[in-house]
Amino acid sequence: xxxxxxxxxxxxxxxxxxxxxxxxxxxxxxxxxxxxxxxxxxxxxxxxxxxxxxxxxxxxxxxxxxxxxxxxxxxxxxxxxxxxxxxxxxxxxxxxxxxxxxxxxxxxxxxxxxxxxxxxxxxxxxxxxxxxxxxxxxxxxxxxxxxxxxxxxxxxxxxxxxxxxxxxxxxxxxxxxxxxxxxxxxxxxxxxxxxxxxxxxxxxxxxxxxxxxxxxxxxxxxxxxxxxxxxxxxxxxxxxxxxxxxxxxxxxxxxxxxxxxxxxxxxxxxxxxxxxxxxxxxxxxxxxxxxxxxxxxxxxxxxxxxxxxxxxxxxxxxxxxxxxxxxxxxxxxxxxxxxxxxxxxxxxxxxxxxxxxxxxxxxxxxxxxxxxxxxxxxxxxxxxxxxxxxxxxxxxxxxxxxxxxxxxxxxxxxxxxxxxxxxxxxxxxxxxxxxxxxxxxxx
Amino acid sequence: xxxxxxxxxxxxxxxxxxxxxxxxxxxxxxxxxxxxxxxxxxxxxxxxxxxxxxxxxxxxxxxxxxxxxxxxxxxxxxxxxxxxxxxxxxxxxxxxxxxxxxxxxxxxxxxxxxxxxxxxxxxxxxxx
Numbered sequence: 001x002x003x004x005x006x007x008x009x010x011x012x013x014x015x016x017x018x019x020x021x022x023x024x025x026x027x028x029x030x031x032x033x034x035x036x037x038x039x040x041x042x043x044x045x046x047x048x049x050x051x052x053x054x055x056x057x058x059x060x061x062x063x064x065x066x067x068x069x070x071x072x073x074x075x076x077x078x079x080x081x082x083x084x085x086x087x088x089x090x091x092x093x094x095x096x097x098x099x100x101x102x103x104x105x106x107x108x109x110x111x112x113x114x115x116x117x118x119x120x121x122x123x124x125x126x127x128x129x130x131x132x133x134x135x136x137x138x139x140x141x142x143x144x145x146x147x148x149x150x151x152x153x154x155x156x157x158x159x160x161x162x163x164x165x166x167x168x169x170x171x172x173x174x175x176x177x178x179x180x181x182x183x184x185x186x187x188x189x190x191x192x193x194x195x196x197x198x199x200x201x202x203x204x205x206x207x208x209x210x211x212x213x214x215x216x217x218x219x220x221x222x223x224x225x226x227x228x229x230x231x232x233x234x235x236x237x238x239x240x241x242x243x244x245x246x247x248x249x250x251x252x253x254x255x256x257x258x259x260x261x262x263x264x265x266x267x268x269x270x271x272x273x274x275x276x277x278x279x280x281x282x283x284x285x286x287x288x289x290x291x292x293x294x295x296x297x298x299x300x301x302x303x304x305x306x307x308x309x310x311x312x313x314x315x316x317x318x319x320x321x322x323x324x325x326x327x328x329x330x331x332x333x334x335x336x337x338x339x340x341x342x343x344x345x346x347x348x349x350x351x352x353x354x355x356x357x358x359x360x361x362x363x364x365x366x367x368x369x370x371x372x373x374x375x376x377x378x379x380x381x382x383x384x385x386x387x388x389x390x391x392x393x394x395x396x397x398x399x400x401x402x403x404x405x406x407x408x409x410x411x412x413x414x415x416x417x418x419x420x421x422x423x424x425x426x427x428x429x430x431x432x433x434x435x436x437x438x439x440x441x442x443x
Numbered sequence: 444x445x446x447x448x449x450x451x452x453x454x455x456x457x458x459x460x461x462x463x464x465x466x467x468x469x470x471x472x473x474x475x476x477x478x479x480x481x482x483x484x485x486x487x488x489x490x491x492x493x494x495x496x497x498x499x500x501x502x503x504x505x506x507x508x509x510x511x512x513x514x515x516x517x518x519x520x521x522x523x524x525x526x527x528x529x530x531x532x533x534x535x536x537x538x539x540x541x542x543x544x545x546x547x548x549x550x551x552x553x554x555x556x557x558x559x560x561x562x563x564x565x566x567x568x569x570x571x
Contacts, residue, residue: 146532193554194445196531 029075030066037080038162039246043134044084046141046197049091052159052187058094062087135160136199136250139243143212144195151186152215158183160246161239171236172222205254213260213316216243220264224271225421237268248303255310259317262303266323269296281427285332297327318347337366354383355390362394370401389418393428405435444528446485446555447535451548453522455493463547470545478527483538489523522548526555 038059045055062083076082142155153172157163163171169179189195200208220240241264247254248261273291276282304324307317322343329335344360357380365373377395385391396411412432416425478484490496494513497520501508513520525542529535535552543550556563 144532146536192556193532193535193552194530196533200533 030063030070033066033075033079033083034063035162037083039135039138039160040080041083041087042159042162043138045087045091046138047134048088049095050197052190054091055087056159058087058091059083061090065090133199133250135246137197139212139247140199140208141190141195141197143208143215144190145208145211146193146195147186147189149211149215149218151182151189152211153218154179154182155186156215156243157219157239160243163239209251209254209256212247213256216240216247217260217264217316219243220267224267237264237271240264241268255307255312256314256316258303259307259314259320262300262307262320263316263323265296265300265303266320266327269293269300269327275423279423280430281423283427284326289330292327300324301327313346313350315347315351318343318350322347335366337363341367354380354385355388357383358385358388358391358394365398365401370398374398374402387418389415389424391415392418396428396431400431400435408432409435444530445535445557446526446528447538448551448553448555449525449527449535449539449542450521450551450553451523451542451546452519452551453493453548454519455522456518467545467547474541474545477541478525478538483527483529485526485528487523487525490521494520 041059041062042052042055045058046052049055049058065086066079066083070076139156139160142159143152147155150172154168157168157171158165165180165183166176168183169176172179217240219236223236223238223240241261244257244261244264247257251257269292270284270287272293273287273289274282282288300320301324304317304320307313308321322340325336325339325343341360341363344356344363348356348360358377361373361376361380364376374395377391377398380391392411392415396408396415399405399408399411409432412428412435416428416432419425419428475484475487495511497513499510499512499514501510523546525538527535527538529538532552532554535554539550539552556566558566
């Protein structure tokens with residue numbers, strides 16, 4: 001059970017009413033509801049209360065009531081609505097007590113231009129008031145451009161993902177105190193500068209959507225790249241996909257939100273094949289394609305097809321399309337590299353970065369041979385890629401295929417010195433060790 | 444309505460071409476009119492002279508100590524400010540964009556404190 005359960009599990013527990021086994025299964029139920037509903041509940045409560053901390057407190061209180069009551073009363077038919085109602089009633093009680101004692105506190109809850117109806121005596125029941133885009137307001141608030149990206153990521157995981165600070169700290173390998181401070185600081189900035197609690201207007205949407213998509217992609221990628229680490233890290237993949245689903249569902253008319261979901265599904269479909277039993281990294285070329293998740297692939301491909309039909313391409317959609325091409329290929333040789341090269345050309349037109357150019361050069365090597373690929377890679381040396389391990393790893397691979405093993409070994413060594421990821425280091429060491437004798441035989 | 448400080452900073456070691464000063468003068472006047480028309484204008488001021496015009500006053504024990512020069516030794520110093528009222532940060536940021544364009548400088552946006560003593564105590568608790 002995650003660390004987040006402990007603080008509300010410690011409250012007045014249900015142990016008087018039920019045996020330990022029933023308690024465990026009930027705790028699992030509440031935990032499942034917590035993971036599924038926390039973001040939605042907090043998002044709704046923020047709209048009612050106009051304050052993030054007050055909303056979190058109320059929702060956590062409601063969950064501790066759930067832990068106490070559900071074992072004897074049974075899980076309510078709509079657990080999320082039950083939590084929202086309970087949280088709201090508790091918050092109203094608290095506000096009444098505090099506003100009697102202290103007028104100031106009532107004032108403090110009128111931020112954001114949120115509805116802030118909680119102080120009114122006749123506030124409507126929240127189930128009827130649940131606005132479908134509450135979570136959307138919340139994610140745009142968490143990813144407001146006035147917050148730096150680490151803060152955006154931490155807040156999104158905490159408020160929408162329902163992750164507790166220690167979990168987020170572990171996932172990003174930073175001390176717990178650092179992460180706690182990051183979250184406190186971000187919430188304070190939202191409150192003191194009055195970041196509005198709303199979905200941006202149509203005109204600002206493209207610019208405002210960008211950091212939101214970037215945060216979700218980063219959360220996924222942090223889990224995806226961290227192959228050597230704990231299961232907790234891999235949870236970030238699931239969290240990223242969950243958030244991408246929320247975005248895709250809430251913004252059906254934003255093709256890039258759809259593209260991001262498709263991209264993550266298609267990348268995730270290869271998870272089981274990416275790692276060997278000993279934890280080492282398996283490249284696309286050597287992956288056992290039978291391990292790919294066909295369900296995720298089908299879902300991702302369907303989204304890509306819909307995006308293509310819509311005809312408003314963007315970077316995430318094109319990356320998803322590239323991965324969709326890989327996903328239908330029976331083998332590396334059986335891959336439609338021409339299609340992939342065309343898509344990389346399109347991606348480069350949209351985002352002309354050296355990293356995209358590098359990936360394009362790798363695709364070019366598959367279409368026109370390693371010499372052409374190497375020439376394209378070498379052209380990129382001056383573009384700032386010299387410190388990027390994949391630049392050297394790609395060069396090494398092409399040099400190896402050209403039989404230039406001495407240079408390949410040097411390139412592997414250069415790549416090795418530029419990555420801190422032990423799985424990638426091990427992979428590069430193996431590649432280098434298995435090079436044939438220097439320039440003895442040509443491939 | 445919340446109020447915000449829009450602060451502009453300047454490296455006084457760099458000279459400003461006269462045509463730029465003329466342009467900024469005209470643009471800033473136009474911006475002032477726009478802020479006033481929108482009801483967002485509260486107060487504005489440009490500082491006279493560079494960091495050498497600053498004097499820092501401290502009370503140390505029973506004595507007042509005056510220091511010649513600015514509070515911080517940095518390259519860029521406060522050169523002027525606007526106080527505006529805006530409904531929320533997004534609105535303040537829109538004004539800040541116009542200000543950055545008119546002033547031809549980066550603009551730091553800060554909310555003005557309008558809380559009580561308890562809020563001040565909370566803000567001073569050090570968990571920044």
